Amino acid sequence: MSTVQTLAPVSPPGGVFASVFSPSWVKPPKYRQRFTPAALSTIPDTKATLHALLRSLLGIGDETFIYGQDRWVPNLGGPFHSHFESCSPPDQIRHPTLADHAAQDAEEAQSPLWRNLPRWRSVVGSEPLKKLLAAVLNDLMTEFVTWSYAGVYRHSLHLHLEFWVQHLFARITQKALASLDGSAASSTISVPDAEAKKWKDMATARLGALRVDELFDIVVDWDTTAPAIDDLRHFTTNPATRSYLTHNFANVLQTRLLHPGASTINILQVYISVIRSFRILDPKGVLLDRVAKKVRRYLREREDTVKVIVAGLLSDTVDEDGQPSTPDPETLADLAVELTNNSAQDGGADASEFDWNDMDWVPDPVDAAPDYMKSKNIDVIGSLITLFDTKDVFVKELQNTLAERLLKNKADFNQEISVLEHLKIRLGDAALQGCEVMLRDVLDSRKVDNVIRRDQGMQDDRGRPRQADDVQLHAKILSRLFWPTVPEQAFHVPQVVLEQQQTYERGFEALKQSRKLTWLNAIGQVEVELELEDRFYRDEVLPWQAVVIYAFQEADANAEAKAEAGFATSPAQKTVTSLASELAMSPTLIRSACIFWVSKRILTEVGRDTFAVLERLPAGIDAVMGGGDDAGAAAGAAAAAGATGGAGRRADDSNATAAAAAVAAEAAAAQAAKEAEEAERQQKMAMYHQFVVSMLTNQGAMPLPRIAMMLGIVVPGGFPFSNEELKEFLAGMIKEGVLHVAHGGAYKVSS
């Protein structure tokens, strides 16, 4: 071991700066130098003192440090504070005047450093002391950058840094070396330009490394942190630093973002910020390309990515009053804004590599990956809609979401139209033809609806209904081929509605020959008005909910007839099973509807699965709760519903009651949705069943892994089961007698 090596900084400068820059410890000398033990023991002490003295000379750690005179000089600007946060805007820092220099010199002359240097030199010698000085200065530069700039993002930061290097760091270094060499430490020593530039480059690299380290936070807080990207632009000027940046950032993304704990919306939000910030950092998109690969691959694996993107694109940017709506953390409303603001201004197509007339053409950066393709789509929307290999995935989801929105009872669909037009520019007319047809359907339906209703005498010329209390039927006519399939939840509609539907159908067939209407009763909205003995209720509900409450009205009419005939009258009462057979609806759906009405305090559950109309609101709420509580438990609602119900009863608090009932209603609706999902799952299972049977019939006996592999290839959209689940599924088929296990564990069709 060379003795001088003990001079090296004990800990290399923070892990942050370690990987790009060559290790900063002092290289061992060519020949050994021997110190007396006494001299050796002074070295750590010397170093610590040197460090402390230089630190204060360079203004590190001192938030009140000022270069020169502390006053504002008109036309020249304010003084330089070494602490960036307390400094005036960098472009207003005064270029030091002679007075400043003089003041600073006087200040510095008081430092014990100048007295100590000759003394230290006599102990350890000139060369080792210079190395000691170098090591300390090296540490101090990093220390300064971290202390002054970490977490501080302001414009023209490099001016500040340059000032510090030029007037403090380089000058004091020069001065110290001069005093070591014994030449007169004159105050007029100026730093040669070449040397100053080297120092500046070094400082910029330190700053860059710091910013790379902070990059994830910078990106997450994007917009307020924009100046930091400017700092990085001074840094990423050569392939080594560029690859350091991308490598480091990709790793940070991997550990901090791309894990199951982050929601898809979060990931997308960060990805959007990454796109925005990296476009400024490197307009050619090479850095972005390298960083985003992993994110894109990860996003592709997430099932709900496409849903989130589409929902974001179609989200409302303004609320009903035309005010910008408050951002909802559940949707990426950012995307909608971006889409409307940014109508492909960078004109895509003619910016190709083959535009020979492009006089501003520059080659791809040297560090572009071999498979780097200069894509036109490096803006936010473009990146997101090209996330998937085919447009189909995206277009399909767009159709689903669009269908949902178009079927709502809205006054106009301007937002949908504008989104669609913007997307057309990017995806092409052909891809969005289906969506276009859907939009046209809905817009045309309005006209057709008017014509039919007038022709069939369902309304008068001004579009008002003929009879005030008639059921009013409006229809949206959808072209079946272009709409996503709607889950079929068939049920009987009331007679009055059925008659209207038939009239409407006649009108339609008269208007458009050789076309037929099929009614989708499950989708739509119904405005209901309920007149109860003590109150009046009006709301817009779903068709199946309306149908259920309508059934009570009929029962009520019967009861009234009885009452007139002198029978004892009681509110209409129905059981779930009787309703189910009457309306040909699934009992779960009926339950869900009834509980919905219980939550609105229109119905009450008088016995298990038996509901009655609540004609008068009871004074207390025990009656309601008796039902509601029961309903909650029976519907398998969360225990919370029951608990809230109990509390409500004790506290006699009607709010709690209503809340509990609402929770129960929600639970019941969830139950109904679950049932629909279950039905779909069953259907899928039947399909897998068929796949397995067909595969084993034709390809002979196969072991489990091969079955799983083949299913993965042939099932459209991929096979979602794990091997364990598949094993269970196959076991089920064996139980049914469809399969049996042949020798060697291979599955075989029983014939």
Next chain:
Amino acid sequence: MDFALEDTQNAAPGLPSMAEQQKLAVAPRKADTQSVTKRLQSELMTLMMSPTPGISAFPDADGNLLHWTATIVGPKDTPYADLNLKLSFEFPGNYPYTAPTVQFKTPIYHPNIDFSGRICLDILKDKWSAVYNVQTVLLSLQSLLGEPNNASPLNNEAAQLHQNDPEEYQRKVLARHQDIDD
């Protein structure tokens, strides 16, 4: 042939060379494979969603969907009743504009099928049309089993026997049949 290779040396300039020709031929085909795969995927889906009793088909394990194996169960009231007959389908790169190559893998005794399993059926030859699919081909073959076309036989003996000696025909059918199990 060999001279085609040598010819590249002497080819007139301006004509595409051998290598270029290969490239020219390959490029459109590659683009095509995707649409073929798509079509076959949807045919498979139709077969799965609405299975027809007695016939079934499934892609082989090579993963590109261009080779399938199909199974026909011999229809009742024919000499082939309840026999499992396996076939191989091979789809060309421009399917469905060209017919697939279909062969019986199970040894079969039939007037229109030769001993190596080749089939003489008009819709697999000149009468092929893009509206046919795996399901229709299998249904045609199933009905061919019951009603051979004795006018244009590949197997003369079978045609003769089918017309003149049904019992002997039945015996030969069963004698030739052999379940293949892989």
